[in-house]
Amino acid sequence: MISASDLKAGMTFVQDGKLIRVLEASHHKPGKGNTVMRMKLRDVRSGSTYDTTFRPEEKFEQAIIETKSVQYLYSQDDVAVFMDLETYEQYELPLDTIEQEMKYLLENMEVKIQFFGDEVIGVTLPTTVVLRVTETQPSIKGATVTGSGKPATMETGLVVNVPDFVEAEELLEINTQEGTYVKRAGK
Template identity: 75%
Template sequence: MIAISDLKSGMTFEQDGKLIRVMEASHHKPGKGNTVMRMKLKDVRTGSTTDTTMRPDDKVKKAYIEGKDVQYLYAQDDMANFMDLETYEQYEIPTSVIEDELKFMLENMEVKIQFYGTEVIGITLPSTVVLEVKETQPSIKGATVSGSGKPAIMETGVVVNVPDFIEAGEKLEINTQECTYLKRISK
């Protein structure tokens, strides 16, 4: 059992037969009354999200999630295919379950598949990925890093706000957790 106040973003717990992942969690002290935890929760199996408040001293059963290194092969129809790097066993995950993660994935990329017992429940991306800019507005002469930026469409289709000096064809390091530009990779 784990106290609600100890839950952090990314943790998974069991409640009423459901597998719940914490998307966001924060303490909130209203003007009157006791402190509560405001949380955005996602049902791992159905993908539905809810915003809720809970008492910090309540307890839930922590779900033990195991990870296995795999290689992303391809997506076909509504399934994404992965291969275990040690046993060459292949796994299929519905694209609807990992649609946010697919925005950062290229074929042959290494990720971790998450297992709850023998059930595949999702994937874990590396914290950063290198993607090529496919389309963006022309660069502005004299632009600096501190400018307001512009949107850029990356090779996977994800849109990232980048500095004004970035041009199409450049490779960028992107933070997968926040979908933000980190740096330009030298050619």
């Protein structure tokens, strides 16, 4: 059991039979009364997010999440297919539960999938990925990194704000946590 005051962003716990992931957690002390924990939570199975508060002493069952290295193979209809790199076993995840992660996934990319018991519950991306720019405005001669930037569409459909000197077909390193440009990765 884990108390509400010990829950941090990224942790997963079980509440009323639901698997809940903490997106944000903070202590809040109102003018009068006791301290409460403000939390933004996501139901892992349904994908719905909601805000709530808990008393710091409330207890929850911490979920034991295991990860496996897999390769993203392809998506078809409404599922994404991944393959275990050791056993070659294949796992399917509904696309609507990994909608954000799909913006960073290319075929044959290695990622980790998360398990709760035998149930596949999510994908863990690397901190950065390299994606090709498919569409952006022409580069501006003499542009510097400090400019306001311009939008660029990556090969996965992700739109990222990039410096003015970036051109189409360039490879860029993208931060998967924030969806931001990190640096050029070549052509």
